[in-house]
Amino acid sequence: MSQVRVIDVRTPSRRYQVHVGERLIGELGRLTRAVCPKAAKAQVISDSNVAPLYANEVVSVLADAGLICTVQIFEAGEASKNIHTLSSLLEGLASDGLTRDDIVVALGGGVVGDIAGLAAAMYLRGCAVVQLPTSLLAMVDSSVGGKCAVDLRAGKNLAGAFWQPSLVVADLSLLDSLSHELFADSCGEIIKYGVIADAALFLELEADPITAKDVGKERLVRIVARSIEIKRSVVEADEREGGLRQILNFGHTLGHAIEVASDFRLGHGSSISAGMCIIARASARMGWCSEITARRIEDVVCAHGLPTDTDIDAETLLSFATHDKKRRADHLNVVVPREIGRVELRNITIEGLREIIDLGCESR
Incomplete structure (x- = not known):
């Protein structure tokens, strides 16, 4: 069993711990009881892909901790991440009689974590949520x-x-059920952390991509923990994305546009990777970073088997990107690289974003 890393997160609204290691599901009941001692019930929210693999085991360990458990399952995929699924989950929480002292357990990837977290936030104006991510992307990000x-x-x-x-609870044993493609897709967010805050992490990913078949669990625990530490530092300084936290959106303004325009056929990490490379190439051509910096970003993305560009037309990208929640009137903030390990926010106009798309996309 690999060493367990415990990361303390201290935000103005709540303090909590992130546990990173292998075979941690067995500890879930004890850890949950420690943070929610008054809870009588827990509802596990999962999707149709993950629930058959892990829901029974999760229910068993929570029951052993004295919790009455129920399960809600929705159809896997981004298409389910909508108001209708959310409404159904809320009705299920109410039907099972959960109180404010009780717990929602989000068992799954980013879609599950996002929608179960929102259900917990809304139900009775807020009950506890325990995140049990089953994808690398969800572990290091959502x-x-x-x-x-x-x-x-x-x-x-x-x-x-x-x-x-x-x-x-980030149990890396759960990653064994992921396909190579889904694992590789998740690496886009880890590359992002290297670009925005850790040149040493980026250098390690350059030298030895973590998509190699023989990547060791000890190394993976360390890289996952380091990624979480970077996010923790940013979130602690800016919980509600008023300023600094926006650096976590490197590649996301265009990446989200690519993801939506592809009708979510392209994974989140792959979309963000393409977005990072487009921004990096445009930044180099506009003099915001060096050509070497842009090339290094592109090369490490390529080495992890992720896309570096998109053939989606500029008008479609611009349309989806300008619906981004970070837009303010006719301006929006875009994260651009200065050098590996350091980025900056630039407030640009919609026309400025069009120029970035034109300069950064090479496939048209």
């Missing part, structure tokens, strides 16, 4: 930081809340 949301027809994550979890 399970930590308290941003939860559903999609609207106009765009991704446009209806949501800030609601910090009470506990996050």
Whole structure:
């Protein structure tokens, strides 16, 4: 068993711990009881892909901790991340009689974590949520930081809340059920952390991509923990995305547009990777970073088997990107690289974003 890393997160609204290691499901009952001692019930929210694999085991360990458990399952996929699924989950929480002292357990990837977190935030104006991510992407990104949301027809994550979890358990053993493609897709967010805050992490990913088949669990625990530490530092300084936290959106303005325009056929990490490379190439051509910096970003993305560009037309990208929740009137903030390990926010006009798309997309 690999060493367990415990990361303390201290935000103004809640303090909690993230546990990173292998075979941690067995500890879930004890850890949950420690943070929610008054709870009598727990409802596990999962999707149709994950629930058959892990729901029974999760229910068993929670029951052993004295919790009365129920399960709600929705159809897997981004298409379920909507108001209708959210409404059904809320009705299920009420039907099972959960109180404010009780617990929602989000068992799954980013879609599950986002919608279950939002359900917990809304139900009775807020009950505890324990995040049990089952994808690498959810472990290093969506399970930590308290941003939860559903999609609207106009765009991704446009209806949501800030609601910090009470506990996050990142059990790397659960990654064994992921396909190579899904694992690789998740690496986009880890590359992002290297670009925005950790040149040493980026250098390690350059030298030895973590999509190699023989990546060791000890190394993976360390990289996952380091990614969470970077996010933790940013979230603690800016919980509600008023300024600094926006650096976590490197690649996301265009990445989300690519993801939505592809009708979510392209994974989140792959979409963000393409967005990072487009921004990096445009930044180099506008003199915001060096050509070497842009090339390094593109090369490490390529080395992890992720896309570096998109053939979606500029008008479509611009349309979806300008529906982004970070837009203010006719301006929006875009995160651009200065050098590996350091980025900056630039407030640009819609026409400025069009120029970035034109300069950064090479496939047209």
